[in-house]
Amino acid sequence: MxxxxxxxxxxAGLHARPAAEFVKLANRFAAASSxxxxxxxxxxxxxxxxxxxxxxxGSEVELxxxxxxxxxxxxxxxxxxxxxxx
Amino acid sequence: xxxxxxxxxxxxAAASTDMSVARHAAAGLSELLNTDTVRLxxxxxxxxxxxxxxxxxxxxxxxxxxxxxxxxxxSLVANGPYMVIVPGLVLLHARPEDGAVELCMSLITLDPAIxxxxxxxxxxxxxxxxxxxxxxxxxxxxxxxxTLLGNETAMATLRASDTVERALAAIRAGSGPEPSVSxxxxxxxxxxxx
Numbered sequence: 001m002x003x004x005x006x007x008x009x010x011x012a013g014l015h016a017r018p019a020a021e022f023v024k025l026a027n028r029f030a031a032a033s034s035x036x037x038x039x040x041x042x043x044x045x046x047x048x049x050x051x052x053x054x055x056x057x058g059s060e061v062e063l064x065x066x067x068x069x070x071x072x073x074x075x076x077x078x079x080x081x082x083x084x085x086x
Numbered sequence: 087x088x089x090x091x092x093x094x095x096x097x098x099a100a101a102s103t104d105m106s107v108a109r110h111a112a113a114g115l116s117e118l119l120n121t122d123t124v125r126l127x128x129x130x131x132x133x134x135x136x137x138x139x140x141x142x143x144x145x146x147x148x149x150x151x152x153x154x155x156x157x158x159x160x161s162l163v164a165n166g167p168y169m170v171i172v173p174g175l176v177l178l179h180a181r182p183e184d185g186a187v188e189l190c191m192s193l194i195t196l197d198p199a200i201x202x203x204x205x206x207x208x209x210x211x212x213x214x215x216x217x218x219x220x221x222x223x224x225x226x227x228x229x230x231x232x233t234l235l236g237n238e239t240a241m242a243t244l245r246a247s248d249t250v251e252r253a254l255a256a257i258r259a260g261s262g263p264e265p266s267v268s269x270x271x272x273x274x275x276x277x278x279x280x
Contacts (some may be wrong), residue, residue, distance in 0.1 A: 016165040047171050048235055052228035054221065 002074055003064045006081045013056035018085065023047045025080055031067025033077060044077065114230040115261040116254075118191040118216075122147060124250050124257075127197040133176075133210075134159055136200055140178055140192050140215035149190025150217045157184035158215065167204035172235060174245075176202055178215040182224065186217035191227060195245065195253070211245060234260040 011018040014035075026033050026044035033044035037059055042049030044063075055061055061081070065074045123143050130136045141155035157180035162169060170176045180186075192215045199209035214231065218224040234240060240260025247253035 016168045020168045020171070046236075048228070048232040051171065052225055052232050054225040054228075 002066070002070055003062055004074060004078055005060055005062055006078050007060045008055055008057055008081045009084045010081055011057065011085045013059060014050050014053060014081075015056075019050045020047060022077070022080055023050055025076055026073070029065075029067070029069050029073035029076070031065050031070045031073040033063065033065045033073055036062040036064065114226060115191070115234060116258050118189065118227075119193055119254065119257050121250050121254070123190070123192040124253055125192075125194045126247060126250060126253060128194045129198075130196060130200060133162060133200060133202050136176070136194070136196065136210070136213050137162065137178055137215070140194050140213045143192035143194070144190045144215055144217060147190055147192075149186070149188050151185035151187060154180055154185035154217055157181070162202075167202055167208075170202045170204035170207040170210055173207045174199070174209070174211045175207075175235065176210045176213050177231070178213060179217060179224075182217070182219050182221070186219050189216075189218045189223045189227065191216035193253075193257075195247070230261060 008014065010022075014022060023045060035042050035044050035050065035053060035055065037053050037055050040053060042053045044050065053061075063074065063077055063081070065077070067073070125139070125143065128136075128139050130139055137155060137158050141150070141158055144150045145152060145155065158178050161180050162178070169178065194213050196211050196213060199211045201208040202210050216227050216231075218227055234257060237260035240256050243256035244253055244260070247256060
């Protein structure tokens with residue numbers, strides 16, 4: 001099960017708009033995906049799960065992806081988090 | 087936060103001092119939402135009026151300063167439709183430093199439903215406003231809500247409630263302690279594989 005550590009650079013972190021966009025992105029893929037921070041794990045396809053992680057800019061999270069399109073999902077999700085918003 | 091504590095088996099955690107944590111998190115929603123902080127069939131014409139009504143309940147409880155209500159309106163302008171996080175439900179809050187006095191939460195059901203500008207999740211029939219004095223309280227409140235909002239049965243019952251007592255019963259039923267104890271946040275409208 002591919003796992004990758006990412007330091008969040010997007011916006012102020014996984015709140016409000018970035019969280020909604022991240023979840024939308026995760027839902028585009030068949031693969032299951034999760035984000036882990038400080039021992040807590042949230043389903044990346046669930047806005048509530050992501051919001052209650054409280055991941056801020058600078059937080060290092062662990063992305064875990066599993067499924068048919070896992071590689072593409074992993075790349076997309078990792079790049080989303082690692083890239084400062086335009 | 088020790089990962090070991092958070093991933094402990096529920097029964098072990100319940101037996102240990104983590105019980106106080108579980109009770110705090112579980113009692114969270116059921117204590118915060120009561121006959122003073124829940125109102126049904128509220129009539130409002132605009133999103134700002136919704137904030138006035140939901141925020142007014144927090145202010146009456148002494149949970150926030152008046153300026154927190156304005157801060158929630160500002161947050162709506164900044165984040166807008168993204169606060170309608172799941173179909174029909176808007177989450178209203180500002181930052182601790184915007185005038186939060188203590189951890190508090192209110193819930194109002196809206197009649198008629200009000201559009202907030204989210205094409206996927208409009209119109210809004212339930213508005214939940216909350217405030218916390220620190221980041222941890224803020225996240226705990228969100229985690230408690232996650233449990234309730236992910237419980238489709240409880241949410242359906244809540245929406246259909248015609249008395250505050252029935253609404254509170256639905257909230258109690260939907261706010262189980264387990265996810266907080268295990269530390270795994272897998273809530274969401276679709277609870278499938280978790």
